[in-house]
Amino acid sequence: MKCIAFLLSMLISLAGVGSETARHPIAVDYHLDGPLFVLSSEGEVSQIGDTGSESLLMTTEAYGFRPVDIVSARLGEQNYVFVSGFIGREGIIFQYTSSGVFVARFSSPQLAAGFDVDTGSQSPLHESLMYVASPVANAVFALDIANPSKSPRTIASIKEAVSLGPLIFDRQLNKLFVGDQGNGKLYEINLSDGHHSTVATDLGTPVALALSEDDATLYVADSAGGRIIKVAAVGHERRTTRTIPTTKGAFVRLSGLAAGPRGTLYLADFQKGIFQITMDGSIHAPGQVPAQTKQPTLACATDLRVDLRRPLKIENSDIGLYLYGISTSDKLTIYVFRSSKLGWGTNVTKVSRDRFKTFLADLTLAKDNSLEEDSYVRLTLKKQDLIALTTESGTFRAKVTESHYFKDYAVLQICK
Amino acid sequence: MAQDKLLEIDEIKTADVTASFDIQCSASQSPDAVGQMRRVTTKGRKFALHFDPRTIVLGKFGQFFLYTFFLEDLQAGQKRWYQCTAQVSSRGAFLDRNIVVLFRVSHGANVDEGELELPVHSIAKQDFIGVVTRDIPAKANLSSPSGLEVTVHNLLSEMDVVVDGKVQVSSDHPNYWKAVGLCDLGDGKQFRVRAGETRVIQLQIEPKKLPALLSTLTSVKPDGQHERLNVEVSYASDFGGPNRILLVPIQVRFVPSLASLVVALFAGSFLGTIAGQLLPNAWQGTKTVLKTAAKALVFSLVAELFAMLLVALGSRFVIIQFDLDPWQFLPVFFIGFVVSGGKEVLKYLGFTKQSTEDKRLEEGT
Numbered sequence: 193m194k195c196i197a198f199l200l201s202m203l204i205s206l207a208g209v210g211s212e213t214a215r216h217p218i219a220v221d222y223h224l225d226g227p228l229f230v231l232s233s234e235g236e237v238s239q240i241g242d243t244g245s246e247s248l249l250m251t252t253e254a255y256g257f258r259p260v261d262i263v264s265a266r267l268g269e270q271n272y273v274f275v276s277g278f279i280g281r282e283g284i285i286f287q288y289t290s291s292g293v294f295v296a297r298f299s300s301p302q303l304a305a306g307f308d309v310d311t312g313s314q315s316p317l318h319e320s321l322m323y324v325a326s327p328v329a330n331a332v333f334a335l336d337i338a339n340p341s342k343s344p345r346t347i348a349s350i351k352e353a354v355s356l357g358p359l360i361f362d363r364q365l366n367k368l369f370v371g372d373q374g375n376g377k378l379y380e381i382n383l384s385d386g387h388h389s390t391v392a393t394d395l396g397t398p399v400a401l402a403l404s405e406d407d408a409t410l411y412v413a414d415s416a417g418g419r420i421i422k423v424a425a426v427g428h429e430r431r432t433t434r435t436i437p438t439t440k441g442a443f444v445r446l447s448g449l450a451a452g453p454r455g456t457l458y459l460a461d462f463q464k465g466i467f468q469i470t471m472d473g474s475i476h477a478p479g480q481v482p483a484q485t486k487q488p489t490l491a492c493a494t495d496l497r498v499d500l501r502r503p504l505k506i507e508n509s510d511i512g513l514y515l516y517g518i519s520t521s522d523k524l525t526i527y528v529f530r531s532s533k534l535g536w537g538t539n540v541t542k543v544s545r546d547r548f549k550t551f552l553a554d555l556t557l558a559k560d561n562s563l564e565e566d567s568y569v570r571l572t573l574k575k576q577d578l579i580a581l582t583t584e585s586g587t588f589r590a591k592v593t594e595s596h597y598f599k600d601y602a603v604l605q606i607c608k
Numbered sequence: 609m610a611q612d613k614l615l616e617i618d619e620i621k622t623a624d625v626t627a628s629f630d631i632q633c634s635a636s637q638s639p640d641a642v643g644q645m646r647r648v649t650t651k652g653r654k655f656a657l658h659f660d661p662r663t664i665v666l667g668k669f670g671q672f673f674l675y676t677f678f679l680e681d682l683q684a685g686q687k688r689w690y691q692c693t694a695q696v697s698s699r700g701a702f703l704d705r706n707i708v709v710l711f712r713v714s715h716g717a718n719v720d721e722g723e724l725e726l727p728v729h730s731i732a733k734q735d736f737i738g739v740v741t742r743d744i745p746a747k748a749n750l751s752s753p754s755g756l757e758v759t760v761h762n763l764l765s766e767m768d769v770v771v772d773g774k775v776q777v778s779s780d781h782p783n784y785w786k787a788v789g790l791c792d793l794g795d796g797k798q799f800r801v802r803a804g805e806t807r808v809i810q811l812q813i814e815p816k817k818l819p820a821l822l823s824t825l826t827s828v829k830p831d832g833q834h835e836r837l838n839v840e841v842s843y844a845s846d847f848g849g850p851n852r853i854l855l856v857p858i859q860v861r862f863v864p865s866l867a868s869l870v871v872a873l874f875a876g877s878f879l880g881t882i883a884g885q886l887l888p889n890a891w892q893g894t895k896t897v898l899k900t901a902a903k904a905l906v907f908s909l910v911a912e913l914f915a916m917l918l919v920a921l922g923s924r925f926v927i928i929q930f931d932l933d934p935w936q937f938l939p940v941f942f943i944g945f946v947v948s949g950g951k952e953v954l955k956y957l958g959f960t961k962q963s964t965e966d967k968r969l970e971e972g973t
Contacts, residue, residue, distance in 0.1 A: 218668065255774075255775075255776035255790065255840055255842065255853075256772070256776070256840065256842035256851060256853045258670075258850075258851050260668060260669060260670070278670055278851070279853060280733075280842075280851065280852050280853030281670075281731075281733040281850070281852065303669075303670060303671075305669055305670065306669060327669045327670070327671040328671070355669070355671045355672070355697075356669075357668065357669040357671075358669075373667065373669060373671065373672065373695075374671075374672075374697070396632075397667075397672075397695060399667075399668050399669075415667075415668070416632055416693055416695060417632065441634075441636075445674075447668055
């Protein structure tokens, strides 16, 4: 009996060590319909399913390896997991299959560890590349995934940077975004010409980046400040920043970030573990987001961006809300698009002008007389304006709670 | 609410070290383990700064260190606490050490300053430990394998280093060893080497007896190497230093067991005796051969013991211009063969030149 008790206590203590290790996540990655990949500080890669169930996929067993980042990607017909890190003072990236079988090892130049994978779907040569950011050289390099021994190619050198860290590839714009941990800046690199520019500042210590499902909003995890900052695109040039309103002190040491399903974010805190947060700042365990917040609702649509040079068009909200106005002779039709995932032009709900008016209160409707029939109208939504929004779930009376107008664009927050 | 400029630490600028501190503070509760922290009171006794060096961590991308301080406002009627996280950027190829820094606390009208000793780590690529074997080449005993004895020396004068109990071993000839790859250093547990000190520890690697014994045939010189190991040792300086890898090449010389040396001596002696008896006109019957073999074995044993003694006393043991190691299989076999076979055999084999007198005697002139 004593032996059995001893063995049981040993097993329990070993299990305790394992879960303790899993509590130190260093990076996360997620793609639609896939598991959440979690990299621990001990080099363990775990998968977390939709329901929050966790399973160990593999352990990066390279001797003396200190993991930094993880990226999952589909190349051809196979899913792969890439893990970057350091061995001593050398940068290394390992490639594994999604079942944890080692495939290749890449030497990363100049201690580069922040990285992302370009599957080649946008490039004419269809070459799969890894973009890596070096905190030492403050340069971004491209590694050929098909040929690990090939010398890295320099993409851009950012001389004004202090110490580059996280990097993410925007497939739609064919651009890279790189965070600078040293001065809290975010740089954008155009892959077609290598030109770079600063797109956001005052980001604290950017330690991880994530792009929303539609690639229009960039999220930045500020490790020092324990906050998630949204960097929202307006057109192709301007960007605005806002912080997701999480509870103060909720995070101790942010280490990883990934865009999750249904407008949520997966978040890794080195001290506290893995969380899934919604755009209203509520914090949940992975897969435990309440049902009512899993579906897009109109509870509060923040950072609705309106391009004032074009007809009323609010696009790319956190909840996937699109609002679009068009005037046809004497009749105003409001189109409301529910899901960004479904794309522009689908799931249209039309609201007649009369019906819209019944919900409209104190809304300034300015019609440009110079416009001809079938042309667009411009709505100026001010703070405290009440509007009607229709989605698949029904029509809601909503209020404009934030309204910031600039020369060419406006930023709105609309709450139910 | 973040408190800007609540705590400031002066930049470190010495001949070899530059370090800057980017600090953010926010109101917090009293830390749980405050009693275990270092406490420094400002000169005007307005504030106390608490710091646990064990909480220093390297930032995610390996370029900054994160230090956590707790600031206690001693002025307020009800004690107030602030947690401050400093992002520390160090430059210079220095060895990790403790440095006294000046800090300043500004809270409203209350301004005070003090001094605090902080561990400062380097991110430069350099080694903080030296690892060598006691003997060069290191002797791997085949009779009672106890691993290879290595000494780990801490080059830091002020900080301990923590060495991983597992090392990565690769070999030129993996078939000589029962297992290479991840091997234990000592008991396989992480161990500490105090500042400036040296620690002797066993690298737990065990040779396969027969392949290793056969490998000794390739080198008979007393200082020749039979094998080369490349050992990667992972370590870090205490209090959050970045992980470093030291690559240690180790030359190895296998030392056969006493039993195998006895076998070599018997075999060499037997072969030498037989060879002597098979020379032209040398056969004198079985009884004589057995007597000669017994005598030869005794003389071989004496010669081997004499050789061992000489070499142990620092002399060289040379037979026919060959510098031999009497602890190796082939030289022992050779000693047995030469002593038992005698000069006739050597002459027959062409190892020695015939003197003019011998030639004359043979020719009968």
